Amino acid sequence: MSQGKPSLLLFDANALIHRAFHALPGLSTKSGQPTGAIYGFVTMLLKTLEELKPSYCAVAFDSAAPTFRHIEFQDYKAHRPKTPDELVSQFGLVREIVQAFNIPQFEIAGFEADDILGALSQQASAQGVDTTIVTGDTDMLQLVSPSIRVLLPKPKRPFSDTQIYDEQAVQERYNLNPQQLSDLKGLKGDPSDNIPGVPGIGEKTAQKLISEFGSIEDIYRRIDEVMPLKLRENLRANEPAARQSKKLATIDSQVPVKLDLPACQISDHDHDKVNELFRKLELFTLLDRISHFIGAKNSPSTNETKTHTNYTTLNTSEALDALLPQLAKSKAIAIDTETTGLNARNAGLVGISICTEQGKAWYIPVGHQSEDRQLPLAEVAAKLDPVLQNPKIPKITHNGKYDIAVLANHGMEVGNLASDTMIAAYLLGEKSLGLKQLVFNKLAIKMTPITDLIGSGTKQKSMAEVGVGEASEYACADADMTFRLNQLLETELKEQGLWRLFSEVEMPLVPILCQMEKDGIALDAGALQKMSRELAQEIGKTELAIYNAVGHQFNINSSQQLGRILFEELKLPTARKTKSGYSTDMSVLEGLKPMHPVVGSVIEYRQLTKLKSTYIDALPALIDPKTGRVHTSFNQTVAATGRLSSSDPNLQNIPIRTELGKRIRLAFIAPNENFRLISADYSQIELRVMAHLSQDPGLLAAFTHDEDIHSTTAAQVFGVEKSQVTPDMRRVAKVVNFGVIYGMSDYGLEQASGFSRRESADFIKTYFEKYRGVQDYINITKRQAAEKGYVQTVLGRKRFIPDINSSNYQVRQAAERMAINMPVQGTAADIIKLAMIKIYREMNAQRLQSKMILQVHDELLFEVPMEELEAMKGLIGQIMPRAMDFTVPLRVEIKEGRTWGEME
Numbered sequence: 001m002s003q004g005k006p007s008l009l010l011f012d013a014n015a016l017i018h019r020a021f022h023a024l025p026g027l028s029t030k031s032g033q034p035t036g037a038i039y040g041f042v043t044m045l046l047k048t049l050e051e052l053k054p055s056y057c058a059v060a061f062d063s064a065a066p067t068f069r070h071i072e073f074q075d076y077k078a079h080r081p082k083t084p085d086e087l088v089s090q091f092g093l094v095r096e097i098v099q100a101f102n103i104p105q106f107e108i109a110g111f112e113a114d115d116i117l118g119a120l121s122q123q124a125s126a127q128g129v130d131t132t133i134v135t136g137d138t139d140m141l142q143l144v145s146p147s148i149r150v151l152l153p154k155p156k157r158p159f160s161d162t163q164i165y166d167e168q169a170v171q172e173r174y175n176l177n178p179q180q181l182s183d184l185k186g187l188k189g190d191p192s193d194n195i196p197g198v199p200g201i202g203e204k205t206a207q208k209l210i211s212e213f214g215s216i217e218d219i220y221r222r223i224d225e226v227m228p229l230k231l232r233e234n235l236r237a238n239e240p241a242a243r244q245s246k247k248l249a250t251i252d253s254q255v256p257v258k259l260d261l262p263a264c265q266i267s268d269h270d271h272d273k274v275n276e277l278f279r280k281l282e283l284f285t286l287l288d289r290i291s292h293f294i295g296a297k298n299s300p301s302t303n304e305t306k307t308h309t310n311y312t313t314l315n316t317s318e319a320l321d322a323l324l325p326q327l328a329k330s331k332a333i334a335i336d337t338e339t340t341g342l343n344a345r346n347a348g349l350v351g352i353s354i355c356t357e358q359g360k361a362w363y364i365p366v367g368h369q370s371e372d373r374q375l376p377l378a379e380v381a382a383k384l385d386p387v388l389q390n391p392k393i394p395k396i397t398h399n400g401k402y403d404i405a406v407l408a409n410h411g412m413e414v415g416n417l418a419s420d421t422m423i424a425a426y427l428l429g430e431k432s433l434g435l436k437q438l439v440f441n442k443l444a445i446k447m448t449p450i451t452d453l454i455g456s457g458t459k460q461k462s463m464a465e466v467g468v469g470e471a472s473e474y475a476c477a478d479a480d481m482t483f484r485l486n487q488l489l490e491t492e493l494k495e496q497g498l499w500r501l502f503s504e505v506e507m508p509l510v511p512i513l514c515q516m517e518k519d520g521i522a523l524d525a526g527a528l529q530k531m532s533r534e535l536a537q538e539i540g541k542t543e544l545a546i547y548n549a550v551g552h553q554f555n556i557n558s559s560q561q562l563g564r565i566l567f568e569e570l571k572l573p574t575a576r577k578t579k580s581g582y583s584t585d586m587s588v589l590e591g592l593k594p595m596h597p598v599v600g601s602v603i604e605y606r607q608l609t610k611l612k613s614t615y616i617d618a619l620p621a622l623i624d625p626k627t628g629r630v631h632t633s634f635n636q637t638v639a640a641t642g643r644l645s646s647s648d649p650n651l652q653n654i655p656i657r658t659e660l661g662k663r664i665r666l667a668f669i670a671p672n673e674n675f676r677l678i679s680a681d682y683s684q685i686e687l688r689v690m691a692h693l694s695q696d697p698g699l700l701a702a703f704t705h706d707e708d709i710h711s712t713t714a715a716q717v718f719g720v721e722k723s724q725v726t727p728d729m730r731r732v733a734k735v736v737n738f739g740v741i742y743g744m745s746d747y748g749l750e751q752a753s754g755f756s757r758r759e760s761a762d763f764i765k766t767y768f769e770k771y772r773g774v775q776d777y778i779n780i781t782k783r784q785a786a787e788k789g790y791v792q793t794v795l796g797r798k799r800f801i802p803d804i805n806s807s808n809y810q811v812r813q814a815a816e817r818m819a820i821n822m823p824v825q826g827t828a829a830d831i832i833k834l835a836m837i838k839i840y841r842e843m844n845a846q847r848l849q850s851k852m853i854l855q856v857h858d859e860l861l862f863e864v865p866m867e868e869l870e871a872m873k874g875l876i877g878q879i880m881p882r883a884m885d886f887t888v889p890l891r892v893e894i895k896e897g898r899t900w901g902e903m904e
Helices: 013-023 036-052 069-072 084-099 113-126 138-143 165-172 178-188 203-213 214-223 229-237 238-250 271-280 319-326 379-389 400-409 419-425 437-442 468-495 499-520 525-552 558-571 586-595 598-616 659-665 685-694 697-704 709-718 729-741 746-753 757-770 770-786 809-845 865-880
Strands: 008-013 056-061 128-134 148-153 162-165 310-311 333-339 347-357 358-363 395-397 416-418 521-522 633-637 643-647 677-680 788-790 798-800 849-854 858-866 890-895
Touching: 008 036, 008 113, 013 036, 013 084, 013 113, 013 558, 036 084, 036 128, 056 113, 056 138, 056 865, 069 238, 084 271, 113 128, 113 138, 113 148, 138 178, 138 333, 162 165, 165 178, 178 203, 178 214, 178 238, 203 214, 214 238, 229 238, 229 358, 229 643, 238 809, 310 468, 319 333, 319 379, 333 400, 333 468, 347 379, 347 400, 347 468, 358 468, 379 746, 395 400, 395 468, 400 416, 400 499, 416 419, 416 499, 419 437, 419 468, 419 499, 437 468, 468 499, 499 633, 499 809, 499 849, 525 659, 558 598, 586 598, 598 659, 677 770, 677 809, 677 865, 685 697, 685 809, 697 709, 697 770, 729 746, 729 757, 729 809, 746 757, 746 849, 757 770, 770 788, 770 809, 798 809, 809 849, 809 858, 809 865, 865 890
Parallel strands: 008 056, 008 128, 128 148, 310 358, 333 395, 395 416
Antiparallel strands: 148 162, 333 347, 347 358, 633 643, 677 858, 677 890, 788 798, 849 858
């Protein structure tokens, strides 16, 4: 192709959409609209427009009407399954997007998109225009010529990883020229299109024949020269099929279509329409790329934050004094901090930005290293603290737990934290929770990225090294956009029935978590170091046992070496293979455990080494030298069910039931002899929630009468008296009781119980016959999820389940399990959050010195002075069982001890 010549870019829409659909499964909006095919197509559209910079562009679609190929050969593509509903719904949206980009679309009844593209590309060649055809179909390679190229996704590679085919590339791939590819299909056939070809002839034989004779027509003109004789006779017997197959495989460029180059010229797109579609489809990552679209002008939909703003730097005492009366009269204040680090406990305060109305914000610099004029931090803290503490002024933040912790560390307490836009977005099911991405997604405003100020990688600098002027514009925008975003999200929360959950549960929890993080927990580093030495010896013994069982040493940590040992040397049943070798993950090892003693030793080795590295060796290094305690971070916006998560370090993943997990918990201690730890743990909370949600009479009766639910279930399902329930019966009943919450299948019960698949299926069937209310709850929940696209907790917390209507059975089954579990686990999460809020308020009301220091799923941990032990036990015992009004009683197990691991 010639440089400098005008160029045409043609898109094979149907082929690309189908290819993208299979390459990018599972993408969808929170309402359930599948978007994988749309995302893939648009990504390819933008990528090729940006990279190839064509003069002209057009898109071709297949027509729904039968083509001449269907008329000539009734079985053409007849074996193809019906197009999944998830894909059908995306075609029309792709058409809308193409139209919004002002790209001409071609579709002609009786012809495929291939034929249209063939006609357009050849007409372009006749007018001196080079063409690149973007497709997912190798059939298009037959069009390649000196002026026509084809761009294809590489096989078995990411969808956007492409290769351009010119004549040489086609020759290298097939050992044929492009015009011979229809002959190749004519001989070997094409299963994807149900083109029969000649029976018994594969690709190699077909290539050899075409290389020798040139074409199918030439083969039959010189049929007597074909050797061996058997091949010749086969070709003779199937001549009609060969000729027809070639005709079916040949792109027909004589389509009644005319290439109007001026109409195909790259032009500006309909910005508002494209933005509207992308936002509706939640293609937020693509929104930022629209501005690079060839021919695009300045888009009104991606306004810079500098427009319509009044941002002011306050760097004199007089200016700050003048602002204070305005702040005192404000209806609400959005606050943001600029700091020197991500850890709120250790971050230095560089500046504070404040916004009281849309477009109006102030920046107060206090910690820049530049010589720019600033205010002393002590003065700012003294003057701002009364305003920030004022309970009559609602405060708005984004990731406010961080901001209020930083401000508190520098002498400013925030009262009435009314809104956090990150938490609001999380409750609304937004996928991107960062401020800048949210503002772009929800407000169509593009903010300056932080990297523009501080850089990235090895050249990254601290915010303190940024000049006051640059930081002021950036920081004011953060506060301003938080204020604007809050107005929008507050409305959405109320419209979706989430306001009470937000304002009465999530927001009151923020300062509590902030205080818990600040307080931390005391740790016995000496005990952990001793445990580390003991565990090293245990690991050494386990290593030796593994080597003795195998007969030689090897790297146990190498999955490749372990795989070869298990499946090649020991000849254990082969598990699934990955690209790097045999899979040796825990699920595989658990299945192999009964087959050889070495497997149990390997599992033990992994557990010991993981706990040693993750907790026993790591925790002492995480003790804060200032406090002598470990401070975890609690995350409100991570788990889809509403549960809190813990990080840096994760204290929720310490095994509860294993002996080693208990030993690790022994290192979490009361700070001295004058204190004790109290643990308050909800008993079987999720089963009680299931009883409440399902209103099953059997479950309700068992919990109301405080029966052992697992023994009761065992008696019901095994058909025996409670006195006859054995430990094994109770164990299986317990597996099913909890498994039902997670949508357990007969396969799951088979793996957990040792039952056969048939026995497991019969057991589950009997369970649902005895607990029909549970079965009804599951059926109703799945149906409502399919209708609405989401499920809810008792307090209205939503989880969107976009795959609930997937045509893929496994994907749909996984979505149904999520739908069953979320209302149960999410309601349990809401209950303990309510309990935390009520206990914290009561502790403050009674001015107790006790501290709530940890939340681990259904358990709360408190650090309590000896003189407050009985008061705290009474307070906890009164509040936790009544955290939420429930049909069944909530039971709480309260223990105390010197350590987390030793409690009575």
